[in-house]
Each structure stands twice: as C-alpha cells, then as structure tokens.
Amino acid sequence: DGGITQSPKYLFRKEGQNVTLSCEQNLNHDAMYWYRQDPGQGLRLIYYSQIVNDFQKGDIAEGYSVSREKKESFPLTVTSAQKNPTAFYLCASSRGQGNNQPQHFGDGTRLSIL
Amino acid sequence: AQKITQTQPGMFVQEKEAVTLDCTYDTSDPSYGLFWYKQPSSGEMIFLIYQGSYDQQNATEGRYSLNFQKARKSANLVISASQLGDSAMYFCAMREGFSGGYNKLIFGAGTRLAVHP
Numbered sequence: 053d054g055g056i057t058q059s060p061k062y063l064f065r066k067e068g069q070n071v072t073l074s075c076e077q078n079l080n081h082d083a084m085y086w087y088r089q090d091p092g093q094g095l096r097l098i099y100y101s102q103i104v105n106d107f108q109k110g111d112i113a114e115g116y117s118v119s120r121e122k123k124e125s126f127p128l129t130v131t132s133a134q135k136n137p138t139a140f141y142l143c144a145s146s147r148g149q150g151n152n153q154p155q156h157f158g159d160g161t162r163l164s165i166l
Numbered sequence: 167a168q169k170i171t172q173t174q175p176g177m178f179v180q181e182k183e184a185v186t187l188d189c190t191y192d193t194s195d196p197s198y199g200l201f202w203y204k205q206p207s208s209g210e211m212i213f214l215i216y217q218g219s220y221d222q223q224n225a226t227e228g229r230y231s232l233n234f235q236k237a238r239k240s241a242n243l244v245i246s247a248s249q250l251g252d253s254a255m256y257f258c259a260m261r262e263g264f265s266g267g268y269n270k271l272i273f274g275a276g277t278r279l280a281v282h283p
Contacts, residue, residue: 093275093276094257094275095211142211157203159209
C-alpha cells in the first residue's frame, strides 16, 4: 500500500548527541515536510522540500537539518544545538501541484531526552 | 497575530448526535484553502475535508461537512451522527496563496472531541 513510513516510532537522545529521524514515502509526491508537535498544541513547520536537492526552512528550523537526495526520502537530523528536542515529529508529503492537495502524514516519531 | 483560531480546547457529544467544531482564520490573500485533520491518540494525522476560498458550495465528505462563511472568515467542521471512533483531536489548517505548487499549512491549536455512549 502507498504511504509514508516514519522510523523509529520512539527515540531517545542523550545530551550533546545528534539523532536522525527517517521519513520515506512511496506516493510519488514531489513535496515533503517536517513538523514538530508539542503537547496540547498544533503543528509547527520545521523544514520543507518541493523537489529533490532543494529544501527551505520553515518557522522553527534552528537546531535541525535535513537532506533530500532522493524523491522518496526526507530525513530530519535533530542536532545538539536544539536545546528542547522533546516532542512528537511528523513527516508529511503532498503532490505539490494544485491548491486542494492535502498533505499526507506518517505515524510520527516521539523523541525524548535521556 | 494568530492565523488560525480554534476556540474550543475540548468538546463532548453524545453518540449519534451532531457536533460543530469551530475554526476562524485570518488572511488577506484572496486565494486560500482550508483543511481539517483528525488526530487519534495514536498520533497519525488523517485528512478529513477541504474547502477552497473560491468554492461556491460547502464541502462535504460522508459524515463530515464544512460550514464555510467567507465574510466571517470561519470554516467550522460539522460531524453528523457521531461515533465513538470520532473521539480524537481535530485540527483546522489553512494554506495561503499558491506558490509554485508548495502547500504550506498553518495549523490551529486543535479541539479535543470526546464522544460519549
């Protein structure tokens, strides 16, 4: 079945450590996105990519980095510069063409500090 | 200023009753789209319904309908015949303009719906 796969489901980070969250999609979507969700709040955009080898910062990009080497993959690295990384991270993709194209989401990764 | 406002942190409804979840938005762009998503306790975001700013009719998808009042800048979600499985967080989101195919969404804070038997 087509969809978005995020892994791992749960992730723990030690102080000063970089961790990478995986996001893979087989929907043939051009655009991909990373969001952060804190408890009781809505989603905030970290990074987005409209096409391979291109990506832009969202509203809260500090302390995060991404790459888009393949259409199917958009990994997110939470660096040690992100001082408050504990959150729920959601990856999404969309066709990128047309005003009414919804974003489709993965099941998310819960990141916690050890 | 908040672009998307969901004023109801929590709502409850009796099973089989209808419920309305409020959403107001703020934009000066004449071209925009409004989306509703459902987030069960498991965490995934499920797309429910879309309304475009130029759509003449209110959107409907099964038991979901969108009460779109453009002049009031409101896009309320109506769920008819509530089911226990409708218990979840519901998010309203807006896409402004249309920039080269990129659909940046701005999300509200969400409303938690509890359906009681």
